[in-house]
Amino acid sequence: MSEAVLETRNLHKSFGALKATDDVSIDLRPGEIHAIIGPNGAGKSTLIAQICGGLQPDAGSVHLSGRDVSGLSTAARAQAGLGRTFQISALAMEDTVLENALLGALGQSGRPWQFWRSAARRTDLLDRAMAALDRVGLLDDAEQVTANLSHGQRRQLEVAVALTLGPKAFVMDEPMAGLGTEGSKTMTTFLDGLREEAPILLVEHDMDAVFALADRISVLVYGRVIATGTVDEIRASKEVKEAYLGEEA
Amino acid sequence: MIRESYINWIVLAGFLVVPLWALSADEPFTITLATRAVLLALAAVGLNIALGIGGLVSLGHAAFFGLGGYAMGILAHHAQTFTPLELGMFTIAGTKSMPIIWLTAIIVSALAAFVIGLLSLRTTGVYFIMITLAFGQMFFFFSISWSAYGGEDGLSIYVRNGFPGLNTLVPIQFFGLCFTALCAALFVHWKLRKSPFGLALNAARQSPARVETVGLNPVRLKLLAFVISGAITGLAGALFADLNRFVSPTMFSWQLSGELIVLIIIGGVGRLMGPVIGAALFVTLEHFLGAFTDFWHVWLGVILLLIVLFARGGVVGILTGKAGPHV
Numbered sequence: 001m002s003e004a005v006l007e008t009r010n011l012h013k014s015f016g017a018l019k020a021t022d023d024v025s026i027d028l029r030p031g032e033i034h035a036i037i038g039p040n041g042a043g044k045s046t047l048i049a050q051i052c053g054g055l056q057p058d059a060g061s062v063h064l065s066g067r068d069v070s071g072l073s074t075a076a077r078a079q080a081g082l083g084r085t086f087q088i089s090a091l092a093m094e095d096t097v098l099e100n101a102l103l104g105a106l107g108q109s110g111r112p113w114q115f116w117r118s119a120a121r122r123t124d125l126l127d128r129a130m131a132a133l134d135r136v137g138l139l140d141d142a143e144q145v146t147a148n149l150s151h152g153q154r155r156q157l158e159v160a161v162a163l164t165l166g167p168k169a170f171v172m173d174e175p176m177a178g179l180g181t182e183g184s185k186t187m188t189t190f191l192d193g194l195r196e197e198a199p200i201l202l203v204e205h206d207m208d209a210v211f212a213l214a215d216r217i218s219v220l221v222y223g224r225v226i227a228t229g230t231v232d233e234i235r236a237s238k239e240v241k242e243a244y245l246g247e248e249a
Numbered sequence: 250m251i252r253e254s255y256i257n258w259i260v261l262a263g264f265l266v267v268p269l270w271a272l273s274a275d276e277p278f279t280i281t282l283a284t285r286a287v288l289l290a291l292a293a294v295g296l297n298i299a300l301g302i303g304g305l306v307s308l309g310h311a312a313f314f315g316l317g318g319y320a321m322g323i324l325a326h327h328a329q330t331f332t333p334l335e336l337g338m339f340t341i342a343g344t345k346s347m348p349i350i351w352l353t354a355i356i357v358s359a360l361a362a363f364v365i366g367l368l369s370l371r372t373t374g375v376y377f378i379m380i381t382l383a384f385g386q387m388f389f390f391f392s393i394s395w396s397a398y399g400g401e402d403g404l405s406i407y408v409r410n411g412f413p414g415l416n417t418l419v420p421i422q423f424f425g426l427c428f429t430a431l432c433a434a435l436f437v438h439w440k441l442r443k444s445p446f447g448l449a450l451n452a453a454r455q456s457p458a459r460v461e462t463v464g465l466n467p468v469r470l471k472l473l474a475f476v477i478s479g480a481i482t483g484l485a486g487a488l489f490a491d492l493n494r495f496v497s498p499t500m501f502s503w504q505l506s507g508e509l510i511v512l513i514i515i516g517g518v519g520r521l522m523g524p525v526i527g528a529a530l531f532v533t534l535e536h537f538l539g540a541f542t543d544f545w546h547v548w549l550g551v552i553l554l555l556i557v558l559f560a561r562g563g564v565v566g567i568l569t570g571k572a573g574p575h576v
Contacts, residue, residue, distance in 0.1 A: 052462070078464035090462070092455040094574050095448075100459075103452050106445050107463025112470065114445045122445065165463060 003066060004029055005199050006082070006169040011050055011060035013043075013223075020046040021057065022223035028169055028199045033191065035202045035210045038220035039243075044203045045087070047220065048173055051201070052084050053077045065168055079110060083167025083198070085158040087174045091146050098142040100157055101129035104164030132163040136190065152183040159190070169199055176206040188212055211235075219243065250570035257522045261435075264428065264525070272421050280420040281492070286532035287427045288489045293512045293524030294434045295481030300510065301519030301574065302442060303474040304454030308506045309365065309381030312388045313479040315501035316361055317354035317486025319392065322404040322496035324350050329407060347412040347426075350487055358483025359476050366475035370468050382503055389501035403497025410491055417491070427488050431525070434481050439521055441477070450474050454574070482509075511549070515556055517563030519574040526564045 004027035013021035020043040028034045038044055049055035051062055053074035061070040069077050078084070091100050102119060105128040106112055119125065133139045136156040141149065149157065155175055162170060175191065176184045188209050191200060195215075204210050210217065211231050218228040221243045227234060234240055264287065271279035292314050299305040327334045327343025334341045344350060369380045393401050409417045417423045441447045453460045453467035460467040490496040499505070508531070509524075516527030531549070538545035560566050562573035 054458075073466070074461040075464050075466045078462055084462050086458070086462075090456045090459045092452040092459060094455055095452065099448060100452075103448060103459070104463045106449060107460075107465050110464065112445050112449045112465050113473075115441055115447075116444060118443045119445045119448045120443065125445070161459070161463065 004063070005065060006051070006171075006201060007063040008047075008051060009061050009063065011047070011062070012058045013046055013050060013055065014058060019223045021050065024060070024220070024223070024225055026201075026218050026225060026228065028201050030199055031195055032215040033195050033200045033202055033213045035204055035214035035217045036220055037204065037207070037210055037217060042220040043223040044220055045173070046223075048084075048171060048203060052082060052171055078107065078165065078167075081165075081168030082171060083162035083165045083169065084171045085155075085162050085173060085175055087177055087203075089154040089158055091154060091157060091161070093145075093147040095146055096142065097133065097138055097144050097146055097149065097157055098129060100146055101133050101142075101160050101164055102126070104132070104161040105129045108165045128164050132160040133157075135163060136160040151178050152180070155179060155183070155187065159187075167198055169201065170194070171201045171203075173203050174205060175202070176204055176209050184209055251568050253520070253522075253565060253569045253571075256565060256568050260522050260525055260529070261432070264431075264529070268421060268424050277420045280424050282532060282536055284420070284424045284427050284492055285489075286528045287424065287431050288485050288492060289509075289512060289531065290525040290528035291427070291431045291434055291488070292482045292485035293509045293516075293528055294431065294438060295478045295483075295485060296509045297478075297513050297519065297524045298438055298441065298481065299471075299475050299478035300513060301523065302438075302447060302454065303450050303471050303478075304574075305370075305471060305475060305478075306378050306510070307369075307381040307475070307478075308378045308503065308510070309369075309383070309385030310479070310482050310509050311501050311503060311505040312365065312385045313358040313362060313482040314486035314489070314505060314509075315388055315392065315496075315498070316358045317483035317488075318490035318496040318500040319398065319404075320354040320357050320483070321350045321410065321487040321490040322406065323398060324353060325406045325410055326398065326404050345408070345410045347410045347417070347491070350410055350491075351484055354483045354487035355480045358486070359480040361483075362476045362479025363472070365479075366472045370471055370475070382506070385501065385503055385506055389498055389503070392498040392501050399497070401498060403495060403499075406490070406494045406496070409494055423492070427492070430484060430488060434484075435521060435525070437477070437481070442521070446470070446473070451574075511553055513563075515553060515563055517565030517573050520563065520565040523563055523565050523573075530564070 006028040009025050011021050011024040036044055050057045061068050064080050069080055102125050105125040133142055136159055138156055138160060176187055184206060191213055214231055216230060217234045218225050219240050226243055227237050227240050268280045268283045296310045299307055324344050328345045334343060365384045369377055372380055398404050411417055412426060415422045449465055450470045453470045457467040512527030512531055513524050515530055517523030534549055538548055556563055562571060566573050
């Protein structure tokens with residue numbers, strides 16, 4: 001087994017009597033898409049927050065490329081190679097599409113303390129930002145104000161910003177949320193090709209996308225991972241059907 | 250609609266034409282009035298970096314304005330009374346030299362902004378407003394009780410401080426000095442806004458979570474913006490005290506902090522020339538309406554209300570047809 005790129009070890013997080021994360025150990029291996037599914041309130045967002053740094057776990061640790069990043073801030077984890085996208089787009093809405101991508105490139109360069117140079121003249125940043133926009137198909141909209149983008153385009157921009165970081169692992173929180181059938185298909189195709197670049201931990205509600213993309217699936221219910229396996233294994237699992245799929249189907 | 254850069258140049262030109270006209274018409278008071286507008290604008294340009302780009306609604310910027318003022322007052326007071334300034338183990342002679350006074354004002358207010366920012370930036374929103382207000386009030390009450398430097402009565406400086414090669418007592422020369430400082434501050438804002446730092450700071454205002462996710466620390470970005478902002482407002486304070494040849498606790502008053510915010514909102518939050526237009530309007534109204542009624546602030550209030558309700562981009566927003574950034 002190749003070494004995991006991203007790994008959580010026995011994560012615990014409680015809010016009062018509620019166990020939002022209950023002994024969660026998952027790993028993300030090179031070249032794979034590992035999907036986390038679970039009903040609403042299963043603790044997916046809480047888990048992501050602990051992985052990315054918004055929330056400190058009560059116990060357990062998070063490892064990126066074998067390095068314990070549990071004590072690091074969100075920003076430091078991003079610098080260490082964690083590329084996150086948000087469920088609800090957290091973009092700078094007043095800025096242009098290009099400026100949002102430039103911000104990612106700036107973060108990646110780690111040199112924001114420049115006051116006298118024009119950001120638009122930093123060709124290193126510009127190239128990186130343009131390349132990312134090109135890959136998600138937003139190059140023609142580079143000068144648009146982000147607030148004017150359609151919902152689907154914003155999701156694409158979210159991914160583009162993560163791309164500029166050149167991360168070791170992606171953590172994507174519902175990249176398909178709110179996309180139409182067509183948009184969902186496009187995004188699925190795109191993510192499919194992305195896994196070779198860096199593995200993706202994918203939290204997603206869209207089951208078609210999950211079954212089409214995932215190499216492995218972990219099912220989270222009441223903060224616990226009740227099953228981890230391939231698409232077929234999860235589909236066949238009686239436990240999962242009862243806990244989750246059965247309720248929806 | 251008019252392009253913003255045209256408006257910017259027209260406003261700057263206006264600020265030059267009025268005093269030059271006043272000079273030829275022998276109306277020195279108008280020059281003093283214009284200088285007052287320039288210095289309020291300078292203080293607000295400082296605040297606009299924190300407020301407009303960084304989204305930091307500071308209701309305590311009078312602290313920096315006052316610190317600049319007292320830096321001037323204290324140094325000049327020791328110079329005019331020929332008493333050295335005892336600072337623990339150091340003994341410093343007072344000075345009447347503007348460059349030294351400015352540098353002192355900038356350093357002192359930058360340091361104060363660093364400490365205040367470090368503590369205040371743990372909070373956001375209305376708590377940030379309140380904590381900056383509290384810091385401002387601390388300085389206000391301290392200055393009132395500081396009898397060595399006039400306490401409530403303030404300090405009078407008999408002769409305006411000097412600048413090499415200029416006679417600062419001539420109104421138009423002092424105006425030129427202040428106007429140059431304003432242009433320099435505007436240049437700083439303009440450069441900053443386009444720089445990588447400005448890009449990151451502007452994003453930190455809109456979406457701190459995004460900035461963190463790309464590996465940058467939004468609090469550090471905002472702290473630095475707050476320091477630069479405080480330093481510029483401090484410089485404005487030193488010049489403002491020199492204009493009046495008087496410094497008193499009113500420079501620390503929270504009303505002044507509020508006025509600076511009002512100036513920016515009227516002119517256009519985050520807009521390069523927003524504070525300048527706001528200050529020009531403010532001083533004009535104060536002068537002309539003030540001649541008719543003591544309650545001229547009512548009309549200022551009406552204008553503010555109309556702008557907040559119908560023109561979120563302020564005057565610049567109305568002229569360019571573009572709403573301003575959201576704070």
